[in-house]
Amino acid sequence: MSWRVSADIGGTFTDLVAIGPQGELRTKKVSSSVGDYGRAIVEGLGQLFVEAGFAAAAVEEVLHATTVASNAILEHKGAKTGLITTQGFRDVLEIRTLRMPRLYDLRWEKPVALVPRHLRLGVRERVLHTGAVETPLDEAGARAAVEALLAEGVEAIAVCLLHSYANPAHERRIGAIIAELAPGLPASLSVDVLPEMKEYERTSTTVINSYIGPVLGRYLGALGQDLRAAGLQGPLLLMQSSGGLMPAAEAARLPVRVVESGPAAGVIGAQALAKRIGLPNAISFDMGGTTAKAGVIENYQVAQAAEYSVGGGIMVGSRLLSGAGYQLKVPSIDLAEVGAGGGSLIRIDAAGAPQVGPESAGADPGPVCYGRGNAQPTVTDANVVLGYLNPRALVGGALPIDAAASRAAIAGKIATPLGLTPEEAAHGAHLIAASNMIRAIKAVSSERGRDPRGFALVAFGGNGPLFAAGMAQALGMRRVVVPPSAGVFSAVGLLASDVEVHLARSWRRATHRLDPAALEEAAAALEAEARARLAAQGFPPERIVVQRAATLRYQGQSFELQVGFAAGDGPAVLAEGFGAEHERTYGHRAGPGEPVEIVALQVVGRGLPDRPRMPDRLAPPAAATPQPARPAYFGRAAGWLDTPVLARAALAAPRQGPAIIEEYDCTCLVPPGATAALDDFGNIIIDLGESSA
Structure with missing residues (x-):
């Protein structure tokens, strides 16, 4: 057994990825089977095995990110x-x-x-x-x-x-x-x-x-049976909200750990990519069919949140305005999310203004251009009208597109009532969707005391590369990175994750009165438990790595910040680390006489595989069939421009925008004035130059 496969369920598509022993990458995108999500995984994997030419028995592990837990809460x-x-x-x-x-x-x-x-x-x-x-x-x-x-x-x-x-x-x-x-x-x-x-x-x-x-538990039990019946005997591992993996049996015991399983996978993939190409500061941007998510990577580390809420609507904007949903105090990647995706509905509100989302056409019936009975235009329909998306078919020809139906829906429902042409209305909807998603990027950057202009934007998801360059320009960011297989990149990100054990305990102590030996004893006890749990899962001592952290606050505060520390670090080191993080997050710190209090101790234990899950280099996909240029609309100032439609390989030499890069799983848009080229790892690097933002 030498292949690893991963499955990421989204609101519209289920993404499947297989990586072989030589780094060969095989991907498959199938419609999500709402009501029985496991069916799309098993059937899609069966198709992938046939297309890739290997048997289910060659699979050594199955990695999975699922929305089943969050859907159970959202739908009550x-x-x-x-x-x-x-x-x-x-x-x-x-x-x-x-x-x-x-x-x-x-x-x-x-x-x-x-x-x-x-x-x-x-x-x-x-x-x-x-x-x-x-x-x-x-x-x-x-x-x-x-x-x-x-x-x-x-x-x-x-x-x-x-x-x-x-x-x-x-x-x-x-x-x-x-x-x-x-x-x-x-x-x-x-x-x-x-x-x-x-x-x-x-x-x-x-x-x-x-x-x-x-x-x-029922879902994982049924999925496990179906996978075994299909010949997959390797273990099933679930993505945690924190970005680590856990065995399916442990996920069934502590399902609260996998509620935000899906969005976390993409950020972990972006982190692995950032380390590979030497990009210490990046913002991940994942736009699918229903939602768009943003996360921040700083000094190669993923920002973590100690708690979040589910079921209170879209997670975006100031974290002070919380409390709408059901609170979960478990480690999770710090994400902001908005209801903006390819399936987001475009409508005119009661005041006569156009609105985009958060309602979505989902996988069924989907956008108007899918021809499945939906009459209300979506963001995907707008992008078809603008010429950004292939007017004949998507997903390598597997998904036929009715461009005339998109144009008619935009014209009848949006353009005519507003007194606009269909392309003007579609471009306005594109910009509104982008502005909604910019709020998510600001929520994890500027609202956290980080200037987005010092970060690169790593864009993925079925629609992320289509919007990324325009959003980056608006934010003053100068570089966009679009990884290979960007449309299924969250599933790729699963393959970059390690098995993790998270442990915590309340431990209230004032740092200025704390005996360093007591701190070391308490942290070491947690660390020993984490090592024991990973050992029970079959990891030998040399493949276990443990990191320590503490949650601190100024005495009397209601909110805390988490600070990492190493074995041997004393209370003074923790207090100084907290002060620095407080200043970075809130713009100020208290004086040296203000007491700092430890509230809790945490450890994260990671079980490393015997060989890296992700190879150093992914084998390039098969060359795409050349496509003719087509007109694309870039707003009233630029109007319609004859735009080359390229394969990724065509960017081996830098190309000036406008350009459209079409791939099996996504479409990337390079706007006028930008330059796109491939780096040594096959990533598309879009250089936006100096920005006026």
């Missing part, structure tokens, strides 16, 4: 869940943190709790924040609570007691009672899911783990 289709908590605290899940996502909006309503009130039961017990037991657990009451939830027919139970992170004994006992009364029923204990302080975040995260657990 999770398991019927019960919650057992400390008496008097069952409404923590509903009270939340009183954060308002939209200031002064009196019509905003918080999302419905995932566990209704009658399924949230309290038991008599009390543990103090020091870990001391003030009130022993009422075991009879705990047993009665479990029996009551079972009588209601719950499919999963979450247990989250006050300050259990400091003393897990009561939670462990309730877990044992659940196992006794309902063997096999999924039970999530907060001490296993999130042993950290902050009551709402801990409760919400534990509840979500229970809510999506049965759904993801």
Whole structure:
């Protein structure tokens, strides 16, 4: 066995990638099978094996990024869940943190709790924040609570007691009672899911783990069976929200770790690319059929977030305006997301202004040009009208395009009501979609104290390379990088990931009074546990790497920042690192006399493969059939320009824009005034020159 395959499910397409022992790359793009996502994976892989000429038995592992967990939350289709908590605290899940996502909006309503009130039961017990037991657990009451939830027919139970992170004994006992009364029923204990302080975040995260657990467990079980039936015997690994991989069995136990699995893969791919070409600072831009995501890579490191929310709409804009969705306090790549993709609908709002998204035509029926019954134009239809996309077919000819239908829809629904020509209306929709996505890039850069002009834009996804150069110009960025197989790059990114174990514990200490030996002892204990977990997965000591981090704040602050540190670093090093990060993020730092407090310790353990998952160089794709030039519209100033349609290989010598680079999985647009060329690794480098932004 020497091939590795990966599968990334998107809202419109499922992307499949296989990499062979010599770096040969084979890709496949198929429509997502909504309702049974695994079917598209198995059927698509079968087609890929035939086209690539190798058998399923040659596959040594299958890597997977999935939206099943997030969809269960978004669509409220999770398991019927019960919650057992400390008496008097069952409404923590509903009270939340009183954060308002939209200031002064009196019509905003918080999302419905995932566990209704009658399924949230309290038991008599009390543990103090020091870990001391003030009130022993009422075991009879705990047993009665479990029996009551079972009588209601719950499919999963979450247990989250006050300050259990400091003393897990009561939670462990309730877990044992659940196992006794309902063997096999999924039970999530907060001490296993999130042993950290902050009551709402801990409760919400534990509840979500229970809510999506049965759904993801059934999906992974069925997918595993289907893969084995298709002859794939290698292990199935899932992408975590943090960008690491985890075994499918572990993902079924801690599904809360894979909620943002799909978007993370692309950022990890961009990080691997940045390291390969010597690009320390980059912003990843991933635009598919439904959403666009942005992440930041600084000094070759991916920015991480300690928590995020799901189901509160699009994740973009100031992080202070949070609280709209369901809170998850788990490690994740710091991403901003907007509802802008090829399938985003273009409409005129009640005020007579054009709007793009966040509603999407999705995979079915898709854009008007797909000919599947949709009459409302989309961003893809606008790009067809503008001449940017092939007017006959996409995906290597597998997806026929009706350009006349796109033009008629843009004309009838948008252009005529606004008094514009179809190309003017389509160009306006293209610019509106771009401006929406620029907000996502600003959210991970300028709103984090980073100037985007000091970063390169790494663009991928089915639509990312089409918009990247125009967006970069608007932001004052000078370079765009479009990697090989950009349209399926998130699936490629899966192949660059390592197995990861994340551990954390609350550990409140003031740095100026902290004994360095105590810090080392606590961090070393977490590190030893991470190494033991990876060893249990078959990784020998020489292939295990562990990184330490601490979450800190100025004493009295409500929010924290995470700072990495090495073995032997003392409290003073942590305090200085926190001050520097605070200044970089917020533009200032407190004076030397302001106390700094450690809130929690974290470690990330990585299990390295016996050989790199990604080869140093990917074999180039087969040469594309030359295409004739076609007119493309670049706004009122430039108008229609006769634009060459090129294959990637044609950029071996630099070419001036305008130009369109057509590939199997995506289309790249080089605007007038820009220069495009290939680097030594086959990436398209678009040089935008000096910008006036």
